[in-house]
Amino acid sequence: MTEIPVTYIELKQRCTKQMRLDICSGCDKCGLRCANDVPCSAEEWGELQAFIAAMNPEDKQELERVMAQDKTVDLGDEVTVELCQYRDMEAGRCMVYPARPLVCRLLGHVEWMPCPIEAIPTRIQTSDALELMRSYAQFERRRFAEWKSPA
């Protein structure tokens, strides 16, 4: 697996410190943005798989139940969207929240993906967030399904 450069780790820490995750705790108002094509790096995919592997049997069973749910959401006017395999459609939660990839973490906390209910009063400084994304861009990123079944 690619070694993660220190600068990326530092940038991520710098941005994380600026995030008001306390406000997000227990909120699911941006759940519709949990799209099924979220990209992640190989490192993030590995962390996500490690998180799942460390789950207790009950949680693993619950995850399997969630992954088998229909993820289709009808937006009306014959428009439907498919949500992420890890989203619990009944409880409105992310089953892998502690191991979610960067894009999921930034939602609601950066200028270009603001909180849809305007509950977050302060965002990550855009210069810091952009620097983080530039650094993140050096990694190969694929959708979950692509990491699961590489072409």
Ligand code: SF4
């Ligand atoms: S970003 Fe906004 S809508 Fe999303 S979880 Fe946080 S407070 Fe809720």
Ligand code: SF4
């Ligand atoms: S990993 Fe979690 S937060 Fe990210 S899109 Fe999937 S359900 Fe949403």
